[in-house]
Amino acid sequence: MQRAGEAEDKRRICLRPEGPSYAAARSRTSSSIYEADSVSGRYQHSTFSFERILNEFSEWYISCITIKDSIINQFKILKQRGKFFVDKFMRVNMTTKEISVEPVPDKYAPLGGRALTSQFVLDEVEPTCEPLGPFNKLIFAPGLLSGTNAPSSGRISVGAKSPLTGTIKESNAGGVASQKIANLGYKAIVIEGQPAKGEFYILKITPDGAELLPAGDVAGKGGYETVNMLKEKFGPKAGVIFTGPAGEMLMAGAGIGINDPEGNASRYAGRGGLGAVMGAKGLKAIVIDAPKTFDVPVADKERFRAAAKKFADILLGHPVTGQGLPAYGTNVLMNIINEAGTLPTRNFSSGRFEQANEVGGEKLAEACNARGGKATHACHPGCVMRCSNIFVLPDGRHMGSLEYETAWGFGPNLEISSLDDVGMMNYICNDVGLDTIEAGVTLGVLMEAGAIPFGDGKAAIAALEEVGKGTLFGRIVGSGATFAGKVYGVTRIPAVKGQGIPAYDPRSCRGNGVTYATSTQGADHTAGYAVTANILKVGGFVDPLKDEGQVVLSRNLQIATAAVDSTGLCLFVAFAVLDNPEGLPAVVEMLNAMYGLSLTGDDVVALGQSILKNELEFNRRAGFTKAHDRLPEFFYTEELAPHNTKFALKEEMDELVNF
Amino acid sequence: MQVEVRVFCGLEKCIPGARFGQPLTVEMPDGTTGYGLLEILNIPRENAFSLLVNGAHQDFNEVLAEGDRVSIFPPVGGG
DSSP: OOOTTHHHHHHHOOOOOOHHHHHHHHTTOOEEEEEEOTTTOOEEEEEEOHHHHHHHHHHHHHHHOOOOHHHHHHHHHHHHTTOOSOOEEEEEETTTTEEEEEEOOGGGTTOOHHHHHHHHHHHHSOTTSOTTSTTOOEEEEEOTTTTSSOTTOOOEEEEEEOTTTSSEEEEEEOSSHHHHHHHTTEEEEEEESOOSTTOOEEEEEETTEEEEEEOGGGTTOOHHHHHHHHHHHHOTTOEEEEEOHHHHTTOTTBOEEEOOTTOOSOEEEOTTSHHHHHHHTTEEEEEEOOSOSSOOOOSOHHHHHHHHHHHHHHHHHSHIIIIIHHHHOGGGHHHHHHHTTOOOBTTTTBSOOTTGGGGSHHHHHHHHHHTTOEEEEOSSTTOSSOBEEEEEOTTSOEEEOOOHHHHHHHTGGGTOOOHHHHHHHHHHHHHHTBOHHHHHHHHHHHHHTTSSOTTOHHHHHHHHHHHHHTOHHHHHHHTOHHHHHHHHTOSOOOEETTEEOOSSOTTTSHHHHHHHHHOTTSSOGGGGOTHIIIIIOSSOOOOTTSOTTHHHHHHHHHHHHHHHHHHTOOTTHHHHHTTOTTHHHHHHHHHHHHHTOOOOSTTHHHHHHHHHHHHHHHHHHTTOOGGGSSOOTHHHHSOBTTTTBOOOOSGGGGGGGOO | OEEEEEEOTTGGGGSTTOOTTOOEEEEOOTTOBHHHHHHHHTOOGGGOOEEEETTEEOOTTSBOOTTOEEEEEOSOOOO
16 A cells, blocks of 8 residues: 655654675565555455555654654653653662752753653763662653553553663663653653661652651562552552562562553563562652643644544554454464464473463463453553553462563463462562563573473462562572572573573574664663564564565664654554555654654654663663674574574674674 | 464454464365455455464465465554
């Protein structure tokens, strides 16, 4: 399908693939893509050029926001006229216990989410600092559209230097916090300094201001109890951001939890050990009391409402975001990743697990419905994709959402095929405050070491229960895969820059392999989710078993993702936007209507690239080089069944960050 | 010839008695394509999106072979 102005759009896009990879990619010439027929509205296969696909990725993204000087100036002028509601910047000094609220600095005015957290961390955090010391800073930032009724726009970015990787970190989560913070007018909440050891506090934020309160008996409590206690004390509608016992004990695998609309302690900014940074700040929880969710003022209400409605229709009209995700959740992936032979099994020893179906999305949906949970659930108010769920344990406890990467990490990765065992492990992680991906990869490494047996669900559960007790073994489990592997002398540690590799084996999903190796975040599947084009045939097709095109694919996705992570939109909107020519304009229209701007796609590259450049610069100053942009050795030397392929890309990947 | 077929994500509802992910042995004439298999299984073309044959994407117009492991999916995404 041709779209109006396509030729002109292409001229503007600077993300042209270059070098040998591009030449090879061009020679492929065409790919199958899933696209809506403009006449019938039915989705069907059609044929597209590889170049077109790449442009689609870049184009979408950039249009979201730009940070060229003229835009910054526009923001500045609007700000001076008092046009912005979300105009406050809160700093909480945990050393002095002082809270200050200042106007948003001009340079941060056009930024949100990841664009803001990464710029701020580069500006204010010494790259060589101790991540768990007083000089690291933790920043929470809603996305640019958060707090409005833009569909699926309630994501929050959390940034700091990571104790797990030593790199910059942006961890992204749903839950109710982002919209509440935005509706109180805060662009960001920054946590600085450090209290005396053993002191823990609650930061309470209301429409009247903020105060630090002693955590009292909430300190040391698990996630579920923490949320319940704080909601009892501060009201049933309070939003709670918390760290669990693992974070309080400064374990590098700890995440930061956020309650979902039902109050389950189940949404996590999981990756990178930011829960330990929160623990090191002596901050047990942030409680947000905001009476409003969707009421951040927008410049042009009617225009915004129309764009938001159109965008919701686009999401609901696409079979992935409108049907597959609501029905089966993210775990809908389990079977297709398994059938494609890229499901890491037995600590990345095989690409297929014959019992994968037992822990897949279809089985999960059945279990949720049979036990009074929910197979379809929104992780934050106003999400129309509703890919979350509420899994209920056999004893009736509501666990919260079981996601694909979690089901993989505690399932096939450990050769465990009991959904209830997987659910129990997820529950323990939510409660003790661990990133489920890092925990799953760590358990795989410990099984590789022989510390616990492969396939033994009960032993895996017992290992995770040690974390909350703070035993030596529990601390090993909670400290991440790389540390655990070193303790036991394991050489097959699936991690990059200290962070565990998630649920897609890089040998047979090579685009994601490039992302794992080169991401500024350490191994991170969402940083450049090449599974789309490698396996799912969304946004084109690039053969997952070949090297051609993977570096370019990953680069464009990483740039695009950095931009999406700045809007507050869930990354999953990409599934629909990539297939619908009206998707991108709808996103741009929402931003323009909200801020009274005239954004175009001109500086897409500048935006996404600028975020990555900031992150790369921080990492460079922290001591990272291209030598760190490699996969572990065994991916280059061991073949993966069933395709019997190895990973081969090395120096070719160095081109990725040359922009 | 025979192929081993798995269907997922609701496509199993097109086949009486089938369950998602359970292997079905399908007997069919030599030369049957992916689309031909959909007809045999009573799965509407518009409901099927990905055809994986022995772990690799294959066009629905291509001919299947004896003993193939065939997996059929509607559009899916997540992550």
